[in-house]
Amino acid sequence: MCVFAAATRLLVVWNRTTGEAFVANDGQRGGWPDRTGPDGGRPARAGLSEAILHFLERGVSLVVSSSDRANRPRVGRALAVQVPADGAWIGVCLDRTANAALLAAVAETGRFALAATEPSTHLSIQLTGEDATVTAADAEATILAARHVDAFAAELALIGYGDAFTRALMAHDPATLAMVRFRPSRLYDQTPGPKAGTAVPP
Amino acid sequence: MSAAIGASLTLDAIRACLEGAVPATIATCALDGTPNVSLLSQVHYVDPDHVALSYQFFNKTRANILANPIAVLQLIDPPTAAQYRMELSYLRTETSGPLFESMKAKLAGIASHVGMQDVFRLLGADLYRVTAIEAVPGGAPLPAPVAQRSLLSATRRACEALRGCADLTELLDHSLCALRGLFGVEHALILMPDEATGRLFTVAALGYDSSGVGSEVAPGEGVIGVAARERVPIRITHMTSDVAYSLTARDGAEDAGLTGGPAREIPFPGLERPHSQLAVPILAGRRLAGVLFVESRQEMRFTYDDEDALATLAAQLGALMQSLPPAEEVAPVPAACLEAGGAPVVVRHYAADDSVFVDHDYLIKGVAGAILWKLVRDHTTLGRTDFTNRELRLAPDIPLPDFAENLEARLILLQRRLEERCGVLRIEKTGRGRFRLVVTKPLLLQETA
Numbered sequence: 154m155c156v157f158a159a160a161t162r163l164l165v166v167w168n169r170t171t172g173e174a175f176v177a178n179d180g181q182r183g184g185w186p187d188r189t190g191p192d193g194g195r196p197a198r199a200g201l202s203e204a205i206l207h208f209l210e211r212g213v214s215l216v217v218s219s220s221d222r223a224n225r226p227r228v229g230r231a232l233a234v235q236v237p238a239d240g241a242w243i244g245v246c247l248d249r250t251a252n253a254a255l256l257a258a259v260a261e262t263g264r265f266a267l268a269a270t271e272p273s274t275h276l277s278i279q280l281t282g283e284d285a286t287v288t289a290a291d292a293e294a295t296i297l298a299a300r301h302v303d304a305f306a307a308e309l310a311l312i313g314y315g316d317a318f319t320r321a322l323m324a325h326d327p328a329t330l331a332m333v334r335f336r337p338s339r340l341y342d343q344t345p346g347p348k349a350g351t352a353v354p355p
Numbered sequence: 356m357s358a359a360i361g362a363s364l365t366l367d368a369i370r371a372c373l374e375g376a377v378p379a380t381i382a383t384c385a386l387d388g389t390p391n392v393s394l395l396s397q398v399h400y401v402d403p404d405h406v407a408l409s410y411q412f413f414n415k416t417r418a419n420i421l422a423n424p425i426a427v428l429q430l431i432d433p434p435t436a437a438q439y440r441m442e443l444s445y446l447r448t449e450t451s452g453p454l455f456e457s458m459k460a461k462l463a464g465i466a467s468h469v470g471m472q473d474v475f476r477l478l479g480a481d482l483y484r485v486t487a488i489e490a491v492p493g494g495a496p497l498p499a500p501v502a503q504r505s506l507l508s509a510t511r512r513a514c515e516a517l518r519g520c521a522d523l524t525e526l527l528d529h530s531l532c533a534l535r536g537l538f539g540v541e542h543a544l545i546l547m548p549d550e551a552t553g554r555l556f557t558v559a560a561l562g563y564d565s566s567g568v569g570s571e572v573a574p575g576e577g578v579i580g581v582a583a584r585e586r587v588p589i590r591i592t593h594m595t596s597d598v599a600y601s602l603t604a605r606d607g608a609e610d611a612g613l614t615g616g617p618a619r620e621i622p623f624p625g626l627e628r629p630h631s632q633l634a635v636p637i638l639a640g641r642r643l644a645g646v647l648f649v650e651s652r653q654e655m656r657f658t659y660d661d662e663d664a665l666a667t668l669a670a671q672l673g674a675l676m677q678s679l680p681p682a683e684e685v686a687p688v689p690a691a692c693l694e695a696g697g698a699p700v701v702v703r704h705y706a707a708d709d710s711v712f713v714d715h716d717y718l719i720k721g722v723a724g725a726i727l728w729k730l731v732r733d734h735t736t737l738g739r740t741d742f743t744n745r746e747l748r749l750a751p752d753i754p755l756p757d758f759a760e761n762l763e764a765r766l767i768l769l770q771r772r773l774e775e776r777c778g779v780l781r782i783e784k785t786g787r788g789r790f791r792l793v794v795t796k797p798l799l800l801q802e803t804a
Binding site: 214216217218219220224225226227228229230248250251253262264265266267268270275277279281283317318319321322324325326329341343345 | 380381382383384386388389390391392393394396411415423425426427428429431435436438440470471474475491492493494495496497
C-alpha cells in the first residue's frame with residue numbers, strides 16, 4: 154500500500170495489492186506534504202510513497218514499540234529514519250543505552266512499530282512490521298540523527314519549546330547508536346480523531 | 356523495568372510528567388504480539404499507585420488494553436526533559452464521578468491548548484495500577500529549576516494562621532491572606548452553599564475589581580460547580596474554550612423576568628481569560644461547607660502540588676468551620692445613638708425571592724435578603740438598631756431549612772454587600788453574636804408580592 158497527498162490535501166491510501174484507493178484522512182488540519190512521487194504517488198521505497206518518506210524525514214516526533222515473547226510491550230524514542238536508495242527496508246536509529254529492553258524484544262520477536270507525529274499539525278502515522286532486526290548504526294545514521302535533532306528542534310520551536318529542551322530530550326551518544334531495520338507491512342492513520350488507529354486493509 | 360513502586364522511584368516523585376505539558380508515549384500490544392505505539396495527551400495522577408488515561412476514541416490502543424492489559428508509558432519531565440518509563444496494568448474504565456470529571460475538565464484545557472477542542476472528548480477514564488517505574492538511562496536532562504516557594508512550608512504556615520480564628524469572618528479573611536502572602540495567589544474566591552437550593556454564593560474574594568460577593572454558581576456549573584457537585588478538586592492548566600468551564604461575564608440578563616422586576620444577578624467576578632483554574636471543595640465532615648477557588652492568567656500556574664497544598668488548607672478550613680461555636684451574644688452593648696436624617700431611601704422587598712432593592716439598585720436576595728428585610732422592618736417599626744444572631748436563628752419570618760447552619764455566612768455576605776453597594780445601611784459587629792444595623796438616612800419600605 155502507499156499513501157500520498159492529492160492537491161486537495163486529502164490523504165489517500167492506496168492498496169498495492171488490490172489497486173483500490175480511498176480517503177483515509179480528511180486533512181482538515183492540513184500539513185501532509187503536497188507532493189507525490191515521480192510516478193504520481195506509486196510506491197517509491199520500502200513500499201512507501203515519497204510523500205510518506207518525506208514526512209518521516211521532517212522534524213517529526215519518532216516513537217517506537219515492540220513486544221517480547223511474553224507479549225509485554227516495550228516503548229522507546231527514536232532519533233532518525235533512514236531509507237536506503239534500494240528501498241528494501243526502513244532503518245530506525247535509536248540510542249542503545251536508553252532502549253536496551255526494546256532492542257532486546259525486537260531481537261527476540263522481530264515485532265516493531267514506528268509512530269511519526271508532526272507536533273505542529275498533529276498529523277501522525279504508524280508503520281508496523283514483523284521482520285525487524287537490530288544492527289549497528291553506520292556513519293550515515295549518526296549524521297541523520299544529528300540532522301533530525303536539528304529539524305525536530307525547529308519543529309518544536311514552532312509550538313513554544315525551547316531549543317535546550319529539545320536537545321536535552323534527544324541527547325544521545327553517537328557511539329552507542331543502534332539501527333532497527335524493518336519492512337513496513339501495515340500503515341495506520343494515527344492523526345487524533347475517531348479514525349486514529351484505523352488499520353488500512355492489507 | 357527494575358525500580359518497583361515503593362523502591363527508589365515513586366509515582367509522586369515524577370508527577371510533573373503528568374501535568375499534560377508534554378505528551379507521553381504509550382505502547383501496548385495485541386494478543387498476537389503486534390505492538391502499537393502512539394502519543395497520549397493526558398496521563399492523570401490518581402494516587403501513589405494509580406494513574407488514569409483518557410479514553411477518547413475506540414482505537415488500537417484501547418482494543419489492545421482490553422485484550423492484553425499491560426501498557427508501557429514513556430514520560431517526559433517538562434522542565435528538565437528527563438524521561439521515565441512506567442509499566443501499567445489496566446483495571447477498569449469510569450464514565451462518571453469524581454475521577455471522570457476531574458479528567459474531563461483538565462482535558463478541556465489541554466484540548467484548547469493544542470487546538471484540538473473539537474476533537475478531544477473524554478469518553479472514559481481508564482484506571483491503571485502502576486507496576487514499575489524506571490528512569491530512562493542515558494540522556495542529558497537540564498538542571499531542575501529552583502522552586503519559587505515551598506508549598507509544604509506555605510501550607511503549614513497557612514494552617515497555623517487559621518488556628519486562632521474566632522469566627523467565620525476571620526477564617527475567610529485569614530485564608531485569603533494566606534493564599535496571597537504564602538502561596539502567591541493573586542485571584543481567589545471562597546463560596547459557600549445554600550443548603551436549600553444547592554447553589555454556591557461568594558462570601559470572600561481576593562484580587563478582583565469587583566468583589567462579586569453574593570454572586571452565585573449552580574452545582575455542576577464551571578470548575579467551581581463541578582468541584583462542589585463531585586467533591587473533588589477540579590484543575591485546568593490551560594485556558595479552555597469549552598464553555599462548560601466558563602463562568603465569567605454573566606450579566607444577569609438570564610435572571611431577569613423569572614420573578615418579575617429588575618435583574619437580581621450579581622456578576623461573577625472571575626478573570627475573563629483565565630489560563631489556570633483550581634477549585635477545591637471545603638468539606639466539614641461529610642458536608643460540603645464551601646469551595647476554595649483560585650485562578651491565574653498564567654498557564655500551568657497550579658500543579659498537582661498546588662492542588663494538594665490547597666486541598667490540605669481547605670481541609671483545615673472545613674474542620675475549623677465545623678468546630679466554630681455558634682456565635683451567640685456574650686455581652687450587652689450600649690444602644691446606637693446615630694440619628695438618621697435627610698431625604699428617605701426606598702427599600703423594596705420582593706417576597707417571591709426575598710430580593711431587596713435600595714433606590715432601585717439590586718442589593719441581595721435569598722436568605723441574606725430575608726435577614727435584611729427583617730432588620731429594616733424592625734428598625735423602622737420598632738426603632739431597633741441592635742440585634743443578635745440568636746434571634747435571627749429563631750425568627751419565624753426567615754423560614755429556611757438548615758438556615759441556622761449557615762447564618763454566619765449569610766451575615767458576612769450581607770455585611771459585605773452593604774459595604775460595597777449601599778452607602779445608607781451597614782452592619783457592624785458589636786460583640787460575639789451581636790451586631791448593629793447602622794442607618795444613615797430615613798428608610799421608606801415597600802413590599803412587593
